[in-house]
Amino acid sequence: MPSTLVHVALAGLIGTAMLADRFDARVILFVMGASALVDLDTFLDLWLIGTHRAVLHNLVWPTLAGLALWWDLRREESYVLERWGARGARVASVALVAVVFSHVLLDAFFNGVNLFWPLHDRFYDLSGQMLYSDERGFVQTFVEFDRAADGSRTISNATAEGSVGETHYRTGVKPTADGSDAERIFPVAMTGERFVLLLSGYGVVGWRLFEDRRQS
Numbered sequence: 432m433p434s435t436l437v438h439v440a441l442a443g444l445i446g447t448a449m450l451a452d453r454f455d456a457r458v459i460l461f462v463m464g465a466s467a468l469v470d471l472d473t474f475l476d477l478w479l480i481g482t483h484r485a486v487l488h489n490l491v492w493p494t495l496a497g498l499a500l501w502w503d504l505r506r507e508e509s510y511v512l513e514r515w516g517a518r519g520a521r522v523a524s525v526a527l528v529a530v531v532f533s534h535v536l537l538d539a540f541f542n543g544v545n546l547f548w549p550l551h552d553r554f555y556d557l558s559g560q561m562l563y564s565d566e567r568g569f570v571q572t573f574v575e576f577d578r579a580a581d582g583s584r585t586i587s588n589a590t591a592e593g594s595v596g597e598t599h600y601r602t603g604v605k606p607t608a609d610g611s612d613a614e615r616i617f618p619v620a621m622t623g624e625r626f627v628l629l630l631s632g633y634g635v636v637g638w639r640l641f642e643d644r645r646q647s
Contacts, residue, residue, distance in 0.1 A: 440632025
């Protein structure tokens with residue numbers, strides 16, 4: 432699974448691109464930190480199996496936060512605009528985008544997350560591939576379906592898995608579901624592709640900070 436460091440690196444790339452001229456050290460650290468905070472539910476798994484990749488790894492809280500931000504910005508006396516101005520509104524928006532794409536969805540495509548918790552308690556594993564074959568045509572296995580005898584289609588068990596209380600993801604904090612002794616692994620980059628992403632994210636943020644300081 433992607434490490435917190437990889438999530439933060441991707442958030443750095445997203446933040447650097449979307450912040451544009453509002454980029455500075457403080458705001459990019461805020462965006463990257465917002466992505467890192469999602470992994471705090473790792474510690475909740477010490478008490479209840481399945482809370483990691485559920486309590487904070489879902490689309491419900493970012494959606495509610497986005498709606499609240501949209502509502503606030505439409506008011507005549509916007510709290511965000513009065514306190515932080517248009518810059519604050521942009522930073523908040525970018526942070527929400529980074530949380531969704533750099534963390535929640537990235538984990539969804541690496542072994543799955545509880546996408547709609549607490550409204551719907553089910554882990555969805557979107558691991559798969561997308562390709563075009565000259566024999567099979569367009570193929571995707573991110574979301575798989577089973578066909579019933581009556582011809583109806585339902586999401587396969589390979590995509591929709593267990594729920595909170597029965598689904599455990601190995602972490603360095605809690606390597607086994609039953610708490611038995613096992614090697615504690617704290618990943619940095621478990622594949623070459625993720626190592627390249629890690630280097631790219633921190634490299635781009637570092638270069639942008641260097642450029643901004645040189646021009647100031």
